[in-house]
Amino acid sequence: MADKKLVEAITSMEDDFAQWYTDVVKKAELMDYTSVKGCMVFKPAGYAIWELIQKQMDERFKETGVENVYLPMFIPESLLNKEKDHVEGFAPEVAWVTHGGLNPLQERMCVRPTSETLFCDFYKNDIQSYRDLPKVYNQWCSVVRWEKETRPFLRSREFLWQEGHTAHATAEDAEARTIQMLNLYAEFCEEVLAIPVVKGRKTDKEKFAGAEATYTIEALMHDGKALQSGTSHNFGDGFAKAFGIQFTDKDNTLKYVHQTSWGTTTRLIGAMIMVHGDNSGLVLPPKVAPVQVMIVPIQQKKEGVLDKAYELKSRLLAKGCRVKVDDTDKSPGWKFSEQEMRGIPVRVEIGPKDIEAGKCVLARRDNGEKIECALDAIEETVTKLLDTIQTDMLDKARAHREAHTYVAKNMDEMRKILDTTPGFVKAMWCEDQACEDKIKEEMAATSRCMPFEQEKLSDTCVCCGKPAKKMVYWGRAY
Amino acid sequence: MADKKLVEAITSMEDDFAQWYTDVVKKAELMDYTSVKGCMVFKPAGYAIWELIQKQMDERFKETGVENVYLPMFIPESLLNKEKDHVEGFAPEVAWVTHGGLNPLQERMCVRPTSETLFCDFYKNDIQSYRDLPKVYNQWCSVVRWEKETRPFLRSREFLWQEGHTAHATAEDAEARTIQMLNLYAEFCEEVLAIPVVKGRKTDKEKFAGAEATYTIEALMHDGKALQSGTSHNFGDGFAKAFGIQFTDKDNTLKYVHQTSWGTTTRLIGAMIMVHGDNSGLVLPPKVAPVQVMIVPIQQKKEGVLDKAYELKSRLLAKGCRVKVDDTDKSPGWKFSEQEMRGIPVRVEIGPKDIEAGKCVLARRDNGEKIECALDAIEETVTKLLDTIQTDMLDKARAHREAHTYVAKNMDEMRKILDTTPGFVKAMWCEDQACEDKIKEEMAATSRCMPFEQEKLSDTCVCCGKPAKKMVYWGRAY
Numbered sequence: 001m002a003d004k005k006l007v008e009a010i011t012s013m014e015d016d017f018a019q020w021y022t023d024v025v026k027k028a029e030l031m032d033y034t035s036v037k038g039c040m041v042f043k044p045a046g047y048a049i050w051e052l053i054q055k056q057m058d059e060r061f062k063e064t065g066v067e068n069v070y071l072p073m074f075i076p077e078s079l080l081n082k083e084k085d086h087v088e089g090f091a092p093e094v095a096w097v098t099h100g101g102l103n104p105l106q107e108r109m110c111v112r113p114t115s116e117t118l119f120c121d122f123y124k125n126d127i128q129s130y131r132d133l134p135k136v137y138n139q140w141c142s143v144v145r146w147e148k149e150t151r152p153f154l155r156s157r158e159f160l161w162q163e164g165h166t167a168h169a170t171a172e173d174a175e176a177r178t179i180q181m182l183n184l185y186a187e188f189c190e191e192v193l194a195i196p197v198v199k200g201r202k203t204d205k206e207k208f209a210g211a212e213a214t215y216t217i218e219a220l221m222h223d224g225k226a227l228q229s230g231t232s233h234n235f236g237d238g239f240a241k242a243f244g245i246q247f248t249d250k251d252n253t254l255k256y257v258h259q260t261s262w263g264t265t266t267r268l269i270g271a272m273i274m275v276h277g278d279n280s281g282l283v284l285p286p287k288v289a290p291v292q293v294m295i296v297p298i299q300q301k302k303e304g305v306l307d308k309a310y311e312l313k314s315r316l317l318a319k320g321c322r323v324k325v326d327d328t329d330k331s332p333g334w335k336f337s338e339q340e341m342r343g344i345p346v347r348v349e350i351g352p353k354d355i356e357a358g359k360c361v362l363a364r365r366d367n368g369e370k371i372e373c374a375l376d377a378i379e380e381t382v383t384k385l386l387d388t389i390q391t392d393m394l395d396k397a398r399a400h401r402e403a404h405t406y407v408a409k410n411m412d413e414m415r416k417i418l419d420t421t422p423g424f425v426k427a428m429w430c431e432d433q434a435c436e437d438k439i440k441e442e443m444a445a446t447s448r449c450m451p452f453e454q455e456k457l458s459d460t461c462v463c464c465g466k467p468a469k470k471m472v473y474w475g476r477a478y
Numbered sequence: 479m480a481d482k483k484l485v486e487a488i489t490s491m492e493d494d495f496a497q498w499y500t501d502v503v504k505k506a507e508l509m510d511y512t513s514v515k516g517c518m519v520f521k522p523a524g525y526a527i528w529e530l531i532q533k534q535m536d537e538r539f540k541e542t543g544v545e546n547v548y549l550p551m552f553i554p555e556s557l558l559n560k561e562k563d564h565v566e567g568f569a570p571e572v573a574w575v576t577h578g579g580l581n582p583l584q585e586r587m588c589v590r591p592t593s594e595t596l597f598c599d600f601y602k603n604d605i606q607s608y609r610d611l612p613k614v615y616n617q618w619c620s621v622v623r624w625e626k627e628t629r630p631f632l633r634s635r636e637f638l639w640q641e642g643h644t645a646h647a648t649a650e651d652a653e654a655r656t657i658q659m660l661n662l663y664a665e666f667c668e669e670v671l672a673i674p675v676v677k678g679r680k681t682d683k684e685k686f687a688g689a690e691a692t693y694t695i696e697a698l699m700h701d702g703k704a705l706q707s708g709t710s711h712n713f714g715d716g717f718a719k720a721f722g723i724q725f726t727d728k729d730n731t732l733k734y735v736h737q738t739s740w741g742t743t744t745r746l747i748g749a750m751i752m753v754h755g756d757n758s759g760l761v762l763p764p765k766v767a768p769v770q771v772m773i774v775p776i777q778q779k780k781e782g783v784l785d786k787a788y789e790l791k792s793r794l795l796a797k798g799c800r801v802k803v804d805d806t807d808k809s810p811g812w813k814f815s816e817q818e819m820r821g822i823p824v825r826v827e828i829g830p831k832d833i834e835a836g837k838c839v840l841a842r843r844d845n846g847e848k849i850e851c852a853l854d855a856i857e858e859t860v861t862k863l864l865d866t867i868q869t870d871m872l873d874k875a876r877a878h879r880e881a882h883t884y885v886a887k888n889m890d891e892m893r894k895i896l897d898t899t900p901g902f903v904k905a906m907w908c909e910d911q912a913c914e915d916k917i918k919e920e921m922a923a924t925s926r927c928m929p930f931e932q933e934k935l936s937d938t939c940v941c942c943g944k945p946a947k948k949m950v951y952w953g954r955a956y
Contacts (some may be wrong), residue, residue: 040550068529069518070525095578101572145549157578
């Protein structure tokens with residue numbers, strides 16, 4: 001049985017979800033605060049999750065022709081200023097470098113909050129002809145936005161992300177890439193992170209500074225709040241005109257390129273915690289669990305127990321499992337609690353009696369189930385179990401989201417839902433920003449997206465009662 | 479035969495080695511200048527090499543128990559100031575952030591030039607007991623040093639690197655880790671980059687700001703100049719005392735930890751270019767070549783040629799080769815030149831006659847040799863050939879280094895060697911910094927290291943004639 005002390009160290013999610021979240025982040029040793037205000041440290045257990053996300057997302061990128069590059073972290077002020085909407089969106093929240101060594105700079109530079117302007121400056125020289133297109137570049141790096149309030153993984157002054165920046169010969173190609181990457185993100189969230197998402201388009205109010213269209217994937221957290229989990233932007237030729245990015249087309253005329261950008265961040269780790277976690281701590285989907293199987297020997301000082309544990313470890317390693325033996329001198333109960341707190345998907349319990357009987361016990365982290373397993377069959381049983389857990393976690397998250405997606409026909413209905421059973425609220429909208437503003441002001445909910453899968457819930461806008469044009473997902477959000 | 483036009487686009491290395499280097503970097507599309515002064519862009523071909531270096535070095539790190547983390551990119555000024563020697567070494571060359579958003583900061587922060595101070599600040603809280611030791615953390619990131627003169631890969635204001643930072647219970651453990659990582663770097667350079675290195679200790683004049691001892695690996699470039707290719711530092715307990723990093727040991731007393739740090743950078747790519755490159759361009763060792771095999775179809779419009787090329791590609795891919803077909807509409811000669819410029823280790827030439835004869839031609843990039851290969855045997859022939867090239871490149875580089883390592887007994891001999899046949903100069907030294915200063919002033923050569931493999935070349939210092947204490951490698955360096 002798991003030791004209670006470690007579990008008692010975290011607040012229950014029903015009592016205080018925000019505190020539960022912070023407790024899990026700290027007790028699972030994912031991240032910690034630093035003396036650099038607003039910046040966090042990724043500890044080994046947290047960074048290892050990011051590495052697994054990077055590896056699997058990068059493989060998917062490369063299958064679609066993405067090439068990785070690295071551009072400078074600094075943006076000269078004059079460059080940031082070139083696209084009007086973009087600079088208005090970002091200038092208030094950038095960090096400014098004003099001195100290099102002992103001397104003031106002639107022109108100050110900001111630390112990149114995002115790199116559209118740098119990619120444009122680069123593409124301007126790198127693209128000459130239609131033969132140079134498309135450019136489908138991406139970089140993995142950190143960016144800086146001077147946030148006032150910060151929360152681990154969700155919002156910090158510096159965060160890790162990937163940012164893709166592409167240039168295309170036609171508007172159609174740019175739109176196709178924008179949607180392709182949104183679909184890639186959605187599949188990644190479902191297949192790797194076991195998080196179901198709603199795909200849709202942002203309203204004009206919520207779109208990216210400088211974009212013609214922003215598409216988003218929206219996930220629902222356990223507490224009923226929404227989390228924007230990835231975005232993909234179509235810039236049209238707006239940036240190309242501001243930066244003068246032209247190419248000679250097949251017909252020998254000079255044309256502006258069409259551009260996109262798309263990004264996901266370490267927020268995805270926050271999403272995973274808040275979708276799958278429980279009152280014993282983290283619950284990791286097997287595909288991103290740095291340790292998938294923890295073998296806990298029982299009565300490990302008895303002859304043969306540790307040897308058998310190491311043997312099982314080698315056999316599972318050989319099958320490609322990420323597996324460890326906890327052979328420290330802590331009690332089994334404490335080891336169980338630690339494995340649960342860290343979200344390790346499968347625990348193998350093996351003691352002298354088990355060995356005698358040629359079996360062991362497998363404990364699932366996601367639902368607590370215990371399974372007896374013949375030692376002879378451990379490889380196939382565990383690998384199958386990891387697949388099952390991955391699938392079951394997605395199903396469970398999807399069921400939760402479906403149970404917490406509601407329909408509102410008027411403002412009272414919407415308010416009641418948000419105040420009593422928070423979740424996604426589907427409601428019709430007239431496309432007037434005044435209604436969006438009013439909903440935000442009155443109930444602190446924002447339009448999450450206009451989903452690709454539109455429904456006609458009623459004829460009138462949930463807010464003003466005028467004819468409705470779009471079905472929108474609304475919610476309170478992180 | 480290769481087309482001459484592309485080759486003519488680069489300066490020959492005998493005419494102007496520095497220009498040859500810049501030409502290769504640009505024509506092989508590894509890197510380019512940006513409008514951010516002193517900062518470069520890593521283009522896909524350059525970044526892909528770095529990804530292969532990262533992957534293979536990171537695997538080696540993890541085998542020795544290294545865990546990856548990520549710490550903030552900013553260092554508050556008060557933190558940088560805590561260790562006296564360290565701040566003196568770095569303060570003159572950091573970039574300062576003075577404003578966040580629209581407001582001046584209360585305390586300015588620099589962009590990390592290296593992260594000892596941040597790791598110390600983190601370890602101070604994270605380490606309590608001997609059970610928490612050792613900490614063997616590493617991060618892959620970029621750092622900023624406000625250099626005045628910059629050169630692609632070798633020196634730029636922002637560069638990519640890894641920095642390991644460890645904390646240990648005893649001085650012996652710290653020294654062992656310092657040497658372990660130096661050895662890991664040396665093996666990596668030889669086995670992966672095919673670059674032989676000299677391992678040794680830096681003199682006090684050349685050691686890292688704040689270190690008790692700095693160890694280095696030094697490589698010799700084709701032009702006879704030295705390149706410091708990786709360093710490993712033992713800090714003793716100096717930083718621990720400055721930052722108050724203490725732990726309770728087994729004997730229940732409070733002790734200071736002993737620390738190390740070690741780093742390698744994208745310089746390694748510069749080293750590879752300057753060790754292996756030739757007048758046709760880049761020459762990449764197979765283990766870090768993003769494309770190892772380029773298949774060039776001859777008369778590709780003839781029936782069956784492209785199909786056969788794609789078939790060979792699939793068969794090589796299945797064996798784990800990184801392989802491409804150049805099926806563009808360029809001439810074969812131009813394709814040959816491009817493959818050579820980009821340093822792709824093996825070219826497969828396949829045309830209608832070859833297909834009829836059931837063979838193809840393999841051309842080695844490293845020595846130009848052409849080999850006839852039966853199509854049936856292409857998998858084993860190519861994989862074996864890649865191994866052979868990897869080994870031969872190391873042998874060739876080692877032979878070059880040995881041919882360019884000299885002995886000098888006095889200043890005249892040293893000067894003559896450096897002016898006529900540049901290379902490493904082995905010479906005895908009295909350990910007085912005045913002699914080091916004099917050699918640097920008179921012949922622009924620095925002490926590269928005091929090699930682990932000491933020899934007694936004579937009894938007296940090469941400079942002052944007093945009794946010698948150490949054999950030193952001297953050289954002009956990048």
